[in-house]
Amino acid sequence: MIAFHFPPQAASSGIQRTLNFSKHLGKHGWEPIVISAHPRAYDAQNPSQLASIPPELQVRRVFALDAKHHLGVKGRYSELLALPDRWGTWWLGAVPAALSLVRKHRPQVIWSTFPIATAHLIGLTLHRLTGLPWIADFRDPMLQPAYPASGLQRRIWGWIERQTIQRCHTAVFTTHSAMQVYRARFPEVAADKFAVIENGYDEESFGQARPDTAAQPSGRLTLVHSGVLYQTGRDPSRFLQAIAELKQQGKVDAGSLRVILRAPGDMERMEALVRESGVEDIVEVAASVPYREALQEMLNADGLLIFQGTQFNNQIPAKVYEYFRARKPILALVDPAGETAQVLRAAGFASLAAMDDRAQIATVLDEFVGQVRAGQAHVASEALIASSSRVGRTRELASVFERTSAKPSAVLVSDVEINKP
Incomplete structure (x- = not known):
């Protein structure tokens, strides 16, 4: 599983999607491996979030820099150093680490999650190099009417988006309207290539709050x-x-x-x-x-x-x-x-x-x-509360994995590594 947002990152609620998938996939016969960025790349950190990671979950945190903070001067930096996004250097650390994990654990599926475009670029690279089936998760649509605003960045994102939709096994979205946008944008792509897995809540976390x-x-x-x-x-x-x-x-x-x-x-x-x-x-x-x-x-x-x-x-x-x-x-x-x-x-x-x-x-x-x-x-x-649980959402993701692989063995997940016998 390839995910930039993962504990101890603290600025995005998106960490909960990957974290909870990686926590609950084992209940459905899948053991995830998470590949994430070194915490230095995060604007904000919350170390207390680390306690939410299951002790058996292996997380590989690899080289990554933030162009704004590490390659710039007083917060100003060249756009060329921030393509496809400010964390493009993550690709340099993630691809070799992921290839090593593939050789060691023989995973059955690659999963990557946007809104960090570099995550899908890593997923694309691994898919092309290994031939492993690839699930692309879109927490947000990539190209939107006013974002990204930069013409150069927009062209690069457009290329990554098209390559992702054309080459991934399944493109997963968090809302039906986002999925419909992509069906309209890519009418040549089979409709059954698109799926929706909504976000949800973690009952375990709520169980500890009163x-x-x-x-x-x-x-x-x-x-x-x-x-x-x-x-x-x-x-x-x-x-x-x-x-x-x-x-x-x-x-x-x-x-x-x-x-x-x-x-x-x-x-x-x-x-x-x-x-x-x-x-x-x-x-x-x-x-x-x-x-x-x-x-x-x-x-x-x-x-x-x-x-x-x-x-x-x-x-x-x-x-x-x-x-x-x-x-x-x-x-x-x-x-x-x-x-x-x-x-x-x-x-x-x-x-x-x-x-x-x-x-x-x-x-x-x-x-x-x-x-x-x-x-x-x-x-x-x-009834609504029961249907909104992350456990149920993970069951849906496991079903996507099962359809992707006839013999599930392991999953490569950004930030975490898990092996299945």
Whole structure:
């Protein structure tokens, strides 16, 4: 399994997809080998995540540099040093290491996962050199209307994307709309080459987190967003302005509402946005915490927040499934035409507003707070929760492996190595 995002990397929730696949594949007769990058290549690290890796799982961390931090000067670097992405040097370490593992363990399948383009380039190289069947996992679509913006990078990504779709055995997506985009983009490719395996939640991690039943109600509701926020696609600016509007109208104050933006990424920028909106008494910008502590916070919250703009209409944040499992009301600031909105509406959640519409957000937020306070807000059904488990998602992946290999023996997974007798 070839995966850049793997513990102790801390900036992407994508680590949970690979981590949980590698944890649960053994239940279905597969033993993974994970190949990942040396932790020096990560912008942010959370060493506590290492405890989530099963002790029997072999993880090979190979040479990789970040062009921005290791090949640049004061954060500036040549684009040629960051192709196909800032971690292109990972290819230099991963390919020789993977070939050595192939010779030693005779794996049956190669699996690589995007959104780091170098991962699919590694998978492509191994497939061409070894002839092993290759499963390409797309957590996000590669080429999108406005991303990547660089013409040179876009051409290179386009080549990697086309080679991946044409040469892989199966292309796996996390949403049906993303799969449909690729079917339309590559009409010459057989439809049965495409599959969907959605994200999910890890019951084991939730099993170690418990709601704080000792907490006494204070009359103040707590809403939580857990994860990175940024200007393009997940901008909380209008949401903060909506809180300010409700505050001016006397509908909310520091005694009745608390909003936590947990691990938003650029803490300084987010704190500045909060101050500019005049809601620093209500909104707290909080640093990253270990994963299980983040789950604990979800369980203790009164409501959970989602930001997913139009740019990500073909994607569903992995946290959505964790929110389902937390059995909490959800307020979603999303494009109503996007996949996230469709999934939430199908699950019965109606508190949705466009992320860039301050007035609409203020109206929906006011209604949402009232429903939560009255105990009338919708939460996920038990059937939905059961169907969203990572264990079930891994069963689907194992089925893809079985179809790929008549005699399953081992799987090469970026960041982890596992052998099967």
